[in-house]
Amino acid sequence: MVERVVIVGAGPAGVRAAQTLAAAGLRPTLLDEAPATGGQIYRRQPAPFRRPYKTLYGFDAAKARQVHTAFDGLDGAVDHRARTLVWSLEGQRLCLMHEGGTENLSFDRLILATGAMDRVIPLPGWTLPGVYTLGGAQVALKHQACAIGERTCFVGSSPLLPYVAYQYARAGAGVAGIIDTTPRADKLRALPDLLAAAGTGAKGLYYMGWLASRGLRYRHAGIPIRIEGESHVTGVVVRMAGGRERHIACDAVAIGYGLKCEHQLADLAGCDFRFDSSNRQWVVAQDGVGRTSVAGIYVAGDGAVIRGADAAELAGERAALTVLEDIGRPVDRARVQKIDRRIAGIDRFRRGLETAFAYPHHLARDMADHVILCRCEAVTAGEVRHAVTQLGAHDINRAKAFCRVGMGRCQGRVCGPAAAEVIAGALQRPIEAAGRLRGQAPIKPVPISALADAAADLTVAA
Amino acid sequence: MIAAWHVDVAIIGGGTAGCSAALALRKRGLTVALFERRTVGSQASGVNYGGVRQQGRHPAELPLSRRSREIWPRLPDIIGDDCEFAATGHLKLARTEAQMADLEAFAAFAAEHGLEIRMMGANALADAYPGMVSGVVGGSLCPSDGQANPRLVAPAFARAAARAGAEIHEHEAVTGVARDAAGFRLETDRGGRFTAGSLINVAGAWADRVAKWFGERAPIQAMAPNMMVSEPVPYRLPVNIGVCGAGLYVRQIPRGNLIFGGGKGWADRHRMVARPMADVSYSASARLAETLPWAADATVIRSWSGIEGYFEDEIPVIGPSTTTPGLVHAFGFSGHGFQLGPAIGEIVTELVVDGRTSTPIDAFSISRFQHAGHRAA
Ligand SMILES: Cc1cc2nc3c(=O)[nH]c(=O)nc-3n(C[C@H](O)[C@H](O)[C@H](O)COP(=O)(O)OP(=O)(O)OC[C@H]3O[C@@H](n4cnc5c(N)ncnc54)[C@H](O)[C@@H]3O)c2cc1C
Ligand SMILES: Cc1cc2nc3c(=O)[nH]c(=O)nc-3n(C[C@H](O)[C@H](O)[C@H](O)COP(=O)(O)OP(=O)(O)OC[C@H]3O[C@@H](n4cnc5c(N)ncnc54)[C@H](O)[C@@H]3O)c2cc1C
Numbered sequence: 135m136v137e138r139v140v141i142v143g144a145g146p147a148g149v150r151a152a153q154t155l156a157a158a159g160l161r162p163t164l165l166d167e168a169p170a171t172g173g174q175i176y177r178r179q180p181a182p183f184r185r186p187y188k189t190l191y192g193f194d195a196a197k198a199r200q201v202h203t204a205f206d207g208l209d210g211a212v213d214h215r216a217r218t219l220v221w222s223l224e225g226q227r228l229c230l231m232h233e234g235g236t237e238n239l240s241f242d243r244l245i246l247a248t249g250a251m252d253r254v255i256p257l258p259g260w261t262l263p264g265v266y267t268l269g270g271a272q273v274a275l276k277h278q279a280c281a282i283g284e285r286t287c288f289v290g291s292s293p294l295l296p297y298v299a300y301q302y303a304r305a306g307a308g309v310a311g312i313i314d315t316t317p318r319a320d321k322l323r324a325l326p327d328l329l330a331a332a333g334t335g336a337k338g339l340y341y342m343g344w345l346a347s348r349g350l351r352y353r354h355a356g357i358p359i360r361i362e363g364e365s366h367v368t369g370v371v372v373r374m375a376g377g378r379e380r381h382i383a384c385d386a387v388a389i390g391y392g393l394k395c396e397h398q399l400a401d402l403a404g405c406d407f408r409f410d411s412s413n414r415q416w417v418v419a420q421d422g423v424g425r426t427s428v429a430g431i432y433v434a435g436d437g438a439v440i441r442g443a444d445a446a447e448l449a450g451e452r453a454a455l456t457v458l459e460d461i462g463r464p465v466d467r468a469r470v471q472k473i474d475r476r477i478a479g480i481d482r483f484r485r486g487l488e489t490a491f492a493y494p495h496h497l498a499r500d501m502a503d504h505v506i507l508c509r510c511e512a513v514t515a516g517e518v519r520h521a522v523t524q525l526g527a528h529d530i531n532r533a534k535a536f537c538r539v540g541m542g543r544c545q546g547r548v549c550g551p552a553a554a555e556v557i558a559g560a561l562q563r564p565i566e567a568a569g570r571l572r573g574q575a576p577i578k579p580v581p582i583s584a585l586a587d588a589a590a591d592l593t594v595a596a
Numbered sequence: 597m598i599a600a601w602h603v604d605v606a607i608i609g610g611g612t613a614g615c616s617a618a619l620a621l622r623k624r625g626l627t628v629a630l631f632e633r634r635t636v637g638s639q640a641s642g643v644n645y646g647g648v649r650q651q652g653r654h655p656a657e658l659p660l661s662r663r664s665r666e667i668w669p670r671l672p673d674i675i676g677d678d679c680e681f682a683a684t685g686h687l688k689l690a691r692t693e694a695q696m697a698d699l700e701a702f703a704a705f706a707a708e709h710g711l712e713i714r715m716m717g718a719n720a721l722a723d724a725y726p727g728m729v730s731g732v733v734g735g736s737l738c739p740s741d742g743q744a745n746p747r748l749v750a751p752a753f754a755r756a757a758a759r760a761g762a763e764i765h766e767h768e769a770v771t772g773v774a775r776d777a778a779g780f781r782l783e784t785d786r787g788g789r790f791t792a793g794s795l796i797n798v799a800g801a802w803a804d805r806v807a808k809w810f811g812e813r814a815p816i817q818a819m820a821p822n823m824m825v826s827e828p829v830p831y832r833l834p835v836n837i838g839v840c841g842a843g844l845y846v847r848q849i850p851r852g853n854l855i856f857g858g859g860k861g862w863a864d865r866h867r868m869v870a871r872p873m874a875d876v877s878y879s880a881s882a883r884l885a886e887t888l889p890w891a892a893d894a895t896v897i898r899s900w901s902g903i904e905g906y907f908e909d910e911i912p913v914i915g916p917s918t919t920t921p922g923l924v925h926a927f928g929f930s931g932h933g934f935q936l937g938p939a940i941g942e943i944v945t946e947l948v949v950d951g952r953t954s955t956p957i958d959a960f961s962i963s964r965f966q967h968a969g970h971r972a973a
Binding site for chain 1: 642827875879882885
């Protein structure tokens with residue numbers, strides 16, 4: 135019997151995994167909720183747009199073209215299902231939603247290449263219209279060819295910060311300010327590791343240089359205090375390196391503090407997790423080549439470890455090779471070694487990035503009581519602290535039960551990391567002690583009508 | 597040997613039943629230690645649907661349920677928290693005339709116990725709830741029923757009990773109990789040694805193990821009601837709804853979320869895990885879409901389940917042990933013990949302190965499972 139291998143996520147990791155499995159004669163199924171392959175970084179533009187690769191992907195144009203071409207060449211060798219959300223996992227089957235209906239799909243082996251999303255730290259005013267994540271601001275530009283505002287202020291600590299600001303400026307959109315919360319000294323400290331990956335490290339410097347040459351100052355060690363506005367953003371107040379507060383007028387804010395892994399399906403699969411203290415987040419425990427603690431479930435790409443698109447491509451291929459090994463197919467040893475060496479090299483660069491764009495977790499921990507921490511359920515930081523200190527919540531799941539933090543439609547994807555910091559702070563314990571929000575199906579909202587629709591299918595099948 | 601710590605009463609299980617017992621016992625002046633393997637109210641008591649209903653109870657359960665209903669609105673005075681209890685009414689819907697007849701029979705029986713239940717035909721339903729429900733022939737409304745937030749209740753009882761001087765031991769499981777002349781000797785997985793004059797077994801879906809330590813058989817089946825919640829939609833459903841025979845119950849909270857369930861998910865009580873199942877969620881969603889068509893466009897944001905102990909006759913075990921003086925059981929609430937929780941604490945307290953209770957509980961005796969061939973293994 136042919137193994138049924140399913141891949142979730144058609145970004146660089148998922149596409150390379152599919153390609154590798156197809157080359158070995160398996161016909162994997164590749165699922166993605168997006169309309170086309172490419173994932174976050176190589177997201178394709180909607181049909182009517184005809185912007186050239188160089189405009190869309192800049193320095194990464196060649197790589198984007200390679201990933202897209204690799205996939206388009208697979209024609210028929212892969213069962214690609216676009217616009218298909220995987221909303222649950224039960225044992226050896228997935229629950230899918232496609233075109234307003236749901237169905238189940240069984241698998242023998244599963245590669246989760248589900249990517250990452252922006253990490254945010256709430257601050258006063260962050261729920262105002264006009265506030266986006268850095269990644270969201272980029273998606274607007276890449277996907278819909280529109281800027282989030284006429285004058286956007288870019289704030290946070292993320293490799294995306296200089297890059298998205300650069301993309302906006304290049305596209306002719308107004309840049310009101312670029313505020314990096316990390317001190318310049320940390321950037322310098324990270325240089326040796328960053329430059330180890332010559333090309334990629336240089337890109338970052340290029341963006342900063344390009345911005346400076348246009349008179350757009352890249353400010354280090356600035357702390358966003360609040361976003362101002364009545365019905366829409368009108369400005370950001372920042373405490374500058376010297377301690378002075380400064381008001382920056384703008385009509386949009388793009389903010390982000392690096393990325394966090396999307397690993398809800400691995401959670402539903404019952405995979406073990408471990409706390410990665412280098413970037414303060416829970417990650418799926420794996421053996422380094424994709425195997426999780428649950429037999430038959432593999433992880434690859436930014437959903438497993440945040441280390442960028444190049445590593446995602448390699449890790450996708452590597453996870454597929456691991457699958458082939460596990461089902462007793464021959465694999466090219468030399469290729470395996472080469473991938474492992476290259477991933478190790480990128481790991482050094484990743485450590486550099488974590489220093490250069492440090493996660494200022496104290497901003498979350500010290501957030502004022504009145505700040506809305508969980509926007510889905512409108513829960514303030516003070517209410518979360520109350521749940522801990524007055525009601526006895528000893529971790530994030532208990533706090534959720536008591537005050538609804540992380541209980542809304544995003545299931546804590548957005549507020550989870552910051553909420554954990556607030557809780558750890560209130561407990562006066564290390565962040566790991568705050569625990570990890572449990573994933574629950576559906577991992578993204580599914581209409582009742584779509585679920586009802588599957589019941590009709592069950593009746594017919596019975 | 598380290599001397600064991602002595603209390604008047606030890607309680608195994610920190611659900612609504614155990615936490616309300618801890619408070620009630622303290623009020624009678626007894627020293628109390630409660631042991632909870634996880635955290636209080638983290639099992640059935642904290643994850644249930646939140647229905648606070650007398651309608652549709654087993655006849656033997658109605659007096660108990662009535663007594664508990666008296667307590668619910670007084671929670672702010674008793675434990676300092678209303679736990680979001682609201683007497684919204686409970687509307688039971690019939691899809692056939694035969695079901696309608698059953699509802700009528702129950703309403704007549706309830707009237708004898710002073711519980712008001714109003715029968716409503718299709719027209720009366722359409723007048724009272726325009727455009728709300730479809731596919732039903734009528735229903736019966738119990739106005740004094742309602743709903744509450746299950747996540748808050750057991751912890752609030754536990755905090756009140758602790759304030760009153762009860763010891764609440766969380767993350768501490770009782771691993772064995774021996775009975776000798778001095779009373780009960782408890783051992784816990786944290787190496788704790790306790791002695792107690794009386795023991796209360798309110799260990800939920802795991803209480804049969806405790807009963808077995810004393811040679812008593814309790815054929816519990818662990819099952820996991822399948823639950824879902826939608827994102828907030830405009831508030832429209834003023835009443836808690838149950839549908840006869842069709843495995844659907846649904847309520848809406850003022851912030852707009854629809855909470856609904858029907859059918860059973862998957863449970864492994866030994867590993868203490870329960871999960872909803874997609875196929876069951878599909879069926880419950882289909883029934884919801886049929887019954888409340890306006891709700892079909894709402895999106896489900898979460899599903900969950902929890903482990904509950906069921907008996908085949910669908911009523912609990914409540915009462916003194918048949919083998920061991922000083923031991924009192926209250927468990928196996930068969931899917932409807934959340935509403936009963938506040939009264940259970942008072943009743944087991946009466947059994948411990950006075951040796952009897954004013955509420956009829958004979959039907960719930962564990963003796964019903966001890967007949968020939970039913971010996972504890
Ligand atoms: C918003 C954003 C912008 C970014 N911009 C840049 C950039 O400009 N430059 C850069 O170097 N890096 C950028 N990154 C990081 C970069 O995206 C990643 O390094 C790279 O894309 C990782 O590839 P991947 O294959 O692991 O995951 P991704 O490319 O993220 O692909 C994951 C895919 O999985 C799909 N998916 C996830 N869950 C499900 C599900 N349950 N059901 C169905 N489909 C699912 C998603 O739709 C997505 O297409 C960005 C990341 C984000 C989140
Ligand atoms: C999903 C779901 C929906 C429901 N809906 C409703 C409803 O709408 N209305 C209603 O009235 N009822 C409902 N019920 C039933 C109701 O929740 C239960 O009957 C009630 O909560 C039982 O309370 P309890 O205290 O007996 O048990 P539990 O809450 O299960 O508490 C027992 C506790 O004992 C602990 N324990 C067990 N063994 C040991 C040991 N050896 N040492 C230490 N601790 C131990 C367990 O960890 C557990 O916390 C529902 C149940 C579920 C699961």
